[in-house]
Amino acid sequence: MATIQSSPAPALRLNNVALAVADLDSMIDWYRNVFGLQVETRGHFNPVNADFAMLTGNGFRLELVSRQGGEHRPADRSAPPLHLHALGWKAIVLESDDLAATTATLTALGVEIVWAEQALTPTLASTMVRDPEGNLVNIFGELAQTCCS
Template sequence: MQISPPSLDGQLRLSNLALAVADLPKMVNWYQSVLGFKVDTEGEFPIVGARYAVLEGAGLRIELITRTGANFRPVDRSPPPFHLSQLGWKALVLHSEDLKTTTAVLRAHDVEICWAEEKTTEHLKSTLIRDPEGNFINIFGPLQDD
């Protein structure tokens, strides 16, 4: 009889998502001014020579982290759907009950918009944007909010 190793079911919970960035102050400012996130904590991780800021908003905690003097490799900027050929996390996905207004606010901030208010499923549409360093943020909203 083979005994299965123990499971971690119920042992873990989400703490935050971590995003490596090149320009920490610029990215903190963008996530605050455009998406409305607030800084919760800031600090350093001496073990990896990094500085970080943990932001809270939209029911999430996002850790923006950077290594001083690092030789950064840029984000893959393949356009959709070709971005799905590169393995790894694809997008921060958010939801808005009023996608039309959300999209208008993003336009007012001159955010890079890949598509705006496009029908993605029978019940949803989305606006796909990039943050200043090229990371995708996909914002879904109900199809009938016109």
Template sequence: MSTIQSKPAPIAGLRLNNIALAVHDLDAMIAWYESVLGFVVSERGRFDTVSAEYAMIEAGGMRIELVSRAGETARPADRTAPPMHLNMLGWKALVLESDGLAAATAVLQQHGVEIVWADQPLSAHLRSTMIRDPEGNMINIFGAAK
């Protein structure tokens, strides 16, 4: 007699709510995401269970939850340079898309943003500008190849 075990079905009905980013200086990071990337704060509050302050920021249908535990010792973001950053497991970058990558890159340069690479080809159809936010988190902006 053989016993065939079926796998349970995956969870149904999931959808993305937001991406959470732990930050050291909540106010400074809110200001940077607003002034450089055009996000706006839609909600601000506190998670008492984990003793953390948060701000929900939104732009273009995206939601990022910036969360900070003030007074705690923070471990800095991984600053391994590409392509070696792919050898470190875990989330790599916030990936955005622009209809005008060259113009977006120029604006980033005007803001004095730390640029990892600017308007570089990734494939025959895709170009990318990779930056870091003030706390070292990578943000990759894709655009169509010229």
């Protein structure tokens, strides 16, 4: 096997995360209403006969792709930690400066909460939610500090 002298990785950067969805319009609305993402562009990918929408906001891009016809296989809805037994990408992971406020907003919007402000490490917590088609969105933030007298 040949040794690679230099890596192409320095020339690469993340463009977007792509998510296959069954109902493009309703998923655009959900990501717009819940996370404030805006539609950058919409179009059609001829090679795979799929419609797409590129959503942007808060420093990231999310590509929603929908192909009509055929049978859609639903997202794995295993609850954590069993969700890690299904191989593949697990979640869109976001970060919040105020996880408690973000969690309260998501709750008020009626978003499906998998867990709320779950301590992951001594300083990190997350609120995990599902979009309407079952895909996980995990939001990290600092663990709320409690002070004792």
